[in-house]
Amino acid sequence: MKIIQHPRELAAAGRPACLALGVFDGIHLGHQSIIGQTLEDARKREGTSVVVTFDRHPEMVLAPTRAPSLIYPPSKKMRVLSELGVAATLVLPFDREFSRQSGEAFIQGLTRELGGIASVSVGDHFVFGYQRSGDVRLLQRLGAENQFVVHGLPPVQWAGQPVSSTRIRNAIALGRFAEATQMLGRPYSLCAIVIEGDRIGRQWGFPTANLDAAHLALPPSGVYAVRACIRDQCHPAVLNLGLRPTLNRPQPRLQVEAHLLDFSGDLYGAEMEIVFVARLRDEMRFPTREALQAQILKDIATARRCL
Secondary structure, three states, X not given: OEEEOOHHHOOOOOOOEEEEEOOOOOOOHHHHHHXXXXXXXXXXXOOEEEEEEEOOOOHHHHOHHHOOOEOOOHHHHHHHHHHHOOOEEEEEOOXXXXXXXOHHHHHHHHHHHOOOEEEEEEEOOOOEOHHHOEOHHHHHHHHHHHOOEEEEEOOOEEOOEEOOHHHHHHHHHOOOHHHHHHHHOOOOOEEEEXXXXXXXXXXXXXXXXEEEOOOEOOOOOEEEEEEEXXXXXXXXXXXXXXXXXXXXXXXXXXXXXXXXXXXXXXXOOOEEEEEEEEEEEOOOOOOOHHHHHHHHHXXXXXXXXXX
């Protein structure tokens, strides 16, 4: 799959562009319905399937305090789109200037720069453009003027309610991984880059990979048995998610750290994907660091049995 930042980069060689337009955080079952329509259009019209999305959630620019945590970082999002068979993804930079563009100007610009559009697929309640001026009705009018087909697809239902990124974030926050998995259509996982930590775990004999999980949707704090996948290999691991209260830090920060069992090596800068297998216990404050170290040994033994 090609990843492009400007429509002109799409060398379609005269093939019509079939677009799926949206934020697509999580690429859940509803998103897959929209993308599936785009793939079908591309096959029928011998065109190029193109997902049009943004480099950040629009709310991070429009209303930062209300911006949702992300289910997937951009790298995982791109991998899933590629696995679905999308030919190209156009990742547009969303900033203040871009946000002031009307919905009509946005679509007219895409039509012009792509050299024409064959179809556009969106959710039937999707809105876009300055002051939410773009919707399915606008797309249908522009489609009639520019000769492209518009698909406004209804939401996919699960457990009697529409599947949405918000529902999935809520399920993750409650530790309901099976529900998140059902709505995603693939096992829920947490993906993040390994960063340098304070090396306390290494000093105690339990080296951990610290994950940069800022802006990501996270499960409840606690200790989990997980599979940590990195560089095409998966390792059994124990994951701690929380504030590490036993350390009595004056300004504790939420930490996500994985101890890979029977592993040694440099992981800094690599992306790790965490698949949750079992919750072992709540985060706890221990009376001494020695008591915490003893509990960690018990957690490792329990995780080995789970994994």
